[in-house]
């Protein structure tokens with residue numbers, strides 16, 4: 001990627017499209033934006049876009065993750081410190097709010113701001129000025145705020161873990177980025193995008209069974225997980241990505257899906273005894289796995305987590321060998 005070019009946000013989802021359509025307007029406004037979404041959905045990518053589409057694009061874009069940082073360090077990071085404020089403060093240091101002046105500050109994992117720092121953060125945001133740790137004068141800054149959270153901040157407010165006034169200050173414009181499982185239509189375009197990025201010119205294809213498994217998977221790590229899977233595929237797959245090239249977590253996710261469908265089918269057949277219900281389930285599972293694997297027995301056995309010989313025995317039991 002050339003420096004200064006915007007990394008693309010790839011999507012085919014209507015919901016994502018309408019979010020993207022709003023971005024230029026959001027970017028042009030000065031309102032604080034709170035990006036909400038699970039890990040890996042693209043919050044940082046969105047924050048980047050908002051800054052680069054905004055009138056502040058030539059100013060600094062300063063990011064800080066508020067998770068896992070000790071309180072005293074966090075305060076001096078955000079607000080700066082004066083010389084001698086604490087034993088290791090041999091020199092005065094500007095805080096990130098000052099450094100981001102004229103640009104945007106991105107507070108990632110904002111739900112992790114410790115209670116002791118929350119009132120200071122609120123005061124800084126309200127007044128657009130900070131007092132450095134150990135300082136006596138206030139220093140004005142001019143910074144646009146974008147923050148991100150993985151958890152529902154509203155619930156934290158209700159449980160008394162997050163100050164309501166700070167929540168409303170951050171939350172002026174909330175943007176909810178949906179998880180990948182709620183936009184399965186994005187899986188194939190994102191995969192294509194990342195395969196091309198990691199193996200340009202190789203034209204790696206994904207066969208239909210692998211594509212079906214990928215779109216059924218729930219992607220708990222969202223786009224980041226998909227990106228990493230794509231990267232691995234470019235390293236290990238041949239000309240075509242097949243079901244057996246997929247990582248175990250994706251293949252293991254399959255029986256649950258197959259099982260759920262099989263249960264629904266057998267429940268529909270009323271008045272089955274216990275043994276009949278179990279047989280119905282087993283037979284349906286075998287049939288569905290075979291169908292999903294387009295008749296390929298070793299693939300179907302693998303999806304069900306059975307050895308090929310056990311799988312064959314079971315096919316025999318139900319007269320499904322042909």
Ligand SMILES: Nc1ncnc2c1ncn2[C@@H]1O[C@H](COP(=O)(O)OP(=O)(O)OP(=O)(O)O)[C@@H](O)[C@H]1O
Pocket residue numbers: 007008009010011037038039040041042043044045046150223224227
């Ligand atoms: N729609 C998309 N198109 C292209 N790349 C994307 C898209 N969404 C996310 N990515 C990429 O996926 C990766 C993860 O995205 P990002 O870091 O923005 O997620 P995040 O929501 O900030 O995650 P976390 O909460 O774990 O910090 C990045 O490499 C990002 O560029």
Ligand SMILES: [Mg+2]
Pocket residue numbers: 043044108
């Ligand atoms: Mg992030």
